Amino acid sequence: MLGEQIVIANQLGELRRMTEWLHDSGNVMCVANDVLFKLDLCANEAVANIITHAYDDKKHHDIILEMHKTAEGTNLVIRDDGFPFNPLEMPEHESPQGLAEAQIGGLGVHLIKRMVSRCHYQRENGFNILSLGV
Amino acid sequence: MQIEAETLSGGITSIKLAGRMDVQGAQEIDLKFTGYTAKQTAVIVDLSGVSFLASIGIRTLLLTAKAVSGRGGKIVLLNPDDNVTKVLEMAGIDTLIPICRSLDDARSAVAA
Numbered sequence: 001m002l003g004e005q006i007v008i009a010n011q012l013g014e015l016r017r018m019t020e021w022l023h024d025s026g027n028v029m030c031v032a033n034d035v036l037f038k039l040d041l042c043a044n045e046a047v048a049n050i051i052t053h054a055y056d057d058k059k060h061h062d063i064i065l066e067m068h069k070t071a072e073g074t075n076l077v078i079r080d081d082g083f084p085f086n087p088l089e090m091p092e093h094e095s096p097q098g099l100a101e102a103q104i105g106g107l108g109v110h111l112i113k114r115m116v117s118r119c120h121y122q123r124e125n126g127f128n129i130l131s132l133g134v
Numbered sequence: 135m136q137i138e139a140e141t142l143s144g145g146i147t148s149i150k151l152a153g154r155m156d157v158q159g160a161q162e163i164d165l166k167f168t169g170y171t172a173k174q175t176a177v178i179v180d181l182s183g184v185s186f187l188a189s190i191g192i193r194t195l196l197l198t199a200k201a202v203s204g205r206g207g208k209i210v211l212l213n214p215d216d217n218v219t220k221v222l223e224m225a226g227i228d229t230l231i232p233i234c235r236s237l238d239d240a241r242s243a244v245a246a
Contacts, residue, residue: 012157012158013158015156015157015158016156016158019154019156034217037186037217040186041186041188041221044156044157044188045188045189048157048188048190093226095226095229096226096230098230099196099199099200099203099230099231100200100203100204102196102200102230104193104196104197105189105193107189107192107193107225108188108189110224110225111188111189111221111224111225114224115224
């Protein structure tokens, strides 16, 4: 099984480095462009959520991402040591009737769920582990 | 990200965006985008140069669309690429802000 890993810090400024890694690794693994776009979006949404909501201290935390190519497709695994949080349990996003009623925010998890064909969450040894497959 | 504003005939404002509309990209254009559209009632947002759109970028588009619409104006999105179109559709934005495929269609859609 071919795989790649990156460790980033819990700072929003790290998201572009993560994106660069994702595309470089995807190209090495010959992942199709549309699959990479989906994984790029999922990684940006999930990791921005982690950085913004998973910690209440000002300490450094590592967020670890792994990409694997499997028989089913391409998997992205995101691991963090923040508060236990299963994004897959978030209530379904409701489509607004008009611009005036449209809520600002809350779309990130909705987009992740719509983009992936496989997703799984587990809490293990103090880590959130989110596996997303396209 | 890059942002350019242009005034078209008929008092239409065209905003051309280019680059990645992620956390960093949205931060780079947010203030200018709000400024360029602050008093406008006919706005075309050209997304043809946008290669990536995350929820933070959708937030930017929604806030501006709400403001324009709130003052009785019209706003449309012009020519997002296939991937960006898919994100807009999955977020349900295409039902709130029309997507146009040609400048002529966009002009007609925002004309008073």
